Amino acid sequence: MLTATMPTAAAHPALRAPAAAPQRIADTLQGLQDHVEISRRILHAGDSLYRTGDNFGCLHVVHSGFFKTLNLAADGREQVVGLHFKGDWLGFDGIATGRYGCDAVALDTGEVWSVRYDALLAACARHAPLLGLLHAAMSREISRDRDSLLSLCTLSADARVADFLRYWAEAMAQCGLRNDQITLRMTRAEIGNYLGMTVETVSRALTKLARGQLIAFTERGRRDICIPDVSALAAYVQRSLAPSPVLQ
Amino acid sequence: MLTATMPTAAAHPALRAPAAAPQRIADTLQGLQDHVEISRRILHAGDSLYRTGDNFGCLHVVHSGFFKTLNLAADGREQVVGLHFKGDWLGFDGIATGRYGCDAVALDTGEVWSVRYDALLAACARHAPLLGLLHAAMSREISRDRDSLLSLCTLSADARVADFLRYWAEAMAQCGLRNDQITLRMTRAEIGNYLGMTVETVSRALTKLARGQLIAFTERGRRDICIPDVSALAAYVQRSLAPSPVLQ
DNA sequence: CGTTGGGTTGAACCCACTCAATACGCGTGG
């Protein structure tokens, strides 16, 4: 069995997912391709896959690219509630009510595979493992959301940014992409919204991490970030928990 | 069709659930009873239904009482990530990994119905509507978690407490219980943890709400709370969004 | 009684926010 090497510390809470993530992603895409009729669709940065209130009919799986989900309140508040990478499903929130409960927006050019929910259920009836994949994906989504809550409530602003970068790098690795140098597809405003802080705080946190050698900016633009050692970010999060002074 | 009256403002984001919640709960319990072998279990306040890391084998449905789910990080951080009432499912987070990802703890005496996950799947194959109930429950869980994120990131401490009370009262109504006077089953510490603030802030927020006549404490103890008008709480949340001075 | 756990309240502090100025990157058009 070809298990991808996972260089980062395995002790981290958000790392409960099985180490064989690339295999899982491949199985998901293959399973869909083999048993359900799928419709492929290319989206570009800023395009919406679906919007809050749209009639629910399809589930979607990210085949390439990056997506964010936005929760919109009736009063205008909006909140980035999830980031989604290759192999992730989109649209679960629509099953219960028959309407999507959030917006799904592409962060750059990418492809999604869409399947009709009823067709998927029919396929699951014929081919049971497909249902297992579906349930596992929903289960992971729930766990992931809870980990977000945990980080949001228990970490300082700096640590949340560090944890965000670690999460992104982790996701890159699971997609089989290199994660020592990542290009954030989000503006500081989006990151700040996702992490519950302001643009300025995000910026300050990033410069502090750069000062501490935990990350480095590349020559071109400040949206590319070098992460020499992903596990060092996790260590930073741990350190910042203790009331002992970390790095200035 | 007997649709329960929902007195509260329908404009609120967390109110996406179909209005026929009592019917949904009844259907869930009936569906389980009719098609799967269930094992009933009584728990008392503080008892754990399952713990983080336990082998996953069962899903559980609350039949009576109140439960909280606790996310535990390896480093000791713990976070209340969910509250669960009659008809709610517990244990979804265990499907993906084969181990529960959090603790489920009873907030007072209550009964849960447990079903083996594999038995449930088999029953779903025989009786399709059961699968619909399961997926709807998972879908609602995801939506609910996202609403928590939204509140946590976009509301002030006072508004979060108000929103918490509104949510609890809402849940009581959906269970068919009276919601003009609720007994919080949680200590200030638990509430604070759930809402991402300290005990003192929770206490201050409650006294402020009481000063503003939005809630009132009963004669006995400060854990019983009268809510004369639930929709007034939602209105308070809305008001506190605008930078205009609310109530002192 | 004394003790213990939960709750409230006050005072001082501090992290993160607001406000504001500046700098950067990039496309457009002169």
Next chain:
DNA sequence: CCACGCGTATTGAGTGGGTTCAACCCAACG
């Protein structure tokens, strides 16, 4: 080519909401 505008990012100074630290109240209980 530079000028210009615009969105984005960074940095500084000042403020404030929420925290920390502390004292105190109260009810339950041995």
